[in-house]
Amino acid sequence: MFKRLLAIMAISAFTLTNVSAQTKDEKAVADAVETLRKAMVSADKATLESITLDQLTYGHSSGKLEDKKTFVENITNGNSHFLDITLTDQTITVVKETAIVRHKLSANTDDKGKGPRKVELYILLVWQKNGGKWKLLARQAVKVNS
Structure with a gap:
């Protein structure tokens, strides 16, 4: 009985680990999202330019759309100044x-x-894989209703 219980626990642990494990690409995308988050807070122009595609379309919750150049300019000149950013419930x-x-x-x-x-x-x-790296192609925001 004890051996059977251990076997069931081991199988359960293995199954749960596999369900929550990220693939290599999912991990790379998560890392790219984190790089973007940090670059937006620090207004890091070089990183913002390197992690976005030239065809970027960046949609705000107000409906305003920006291309790559405008997005980077607005972050780096303080028009869109993030003091901090926290991301939750990510899929x-x-x-x-x-x-x-x-x-x-x-x-x-x-x-x-x-x-x-x-x-x-x-x-x-x-995000689109480009030259082996994940780059942001599009973003759309929607306001959270309280």
Whole structure:
């Protein structure tokens, strides 16, 4: 009986580990998301430019759309100034060379002329593998209803 219980526990542990384990691509996408988050907070122009594709379309919850150049400019000149960003409830789905990421973004911002405020958004990111690296192709935000 004891051996049977140990066997069941071992099989259960193995199954749970496999269900929650990320694939190599999912891990690489998660790392890219984290790199993007840090670059947005630190306004790191070089990283923002290197992790985004030239065809980037960046949608705000207000409906405003930005291309890559405008997105990078607004982060680095303080028009979109993030004091901090926390991401939760993240899911990653990889289909060949494309990845879809969804998460909740909670942040404190101090955008030029708007003063400090708290932002809570649901985010959809589309990443594309380009030259072996994951790069952001599209982003859309939606306001969280309280």
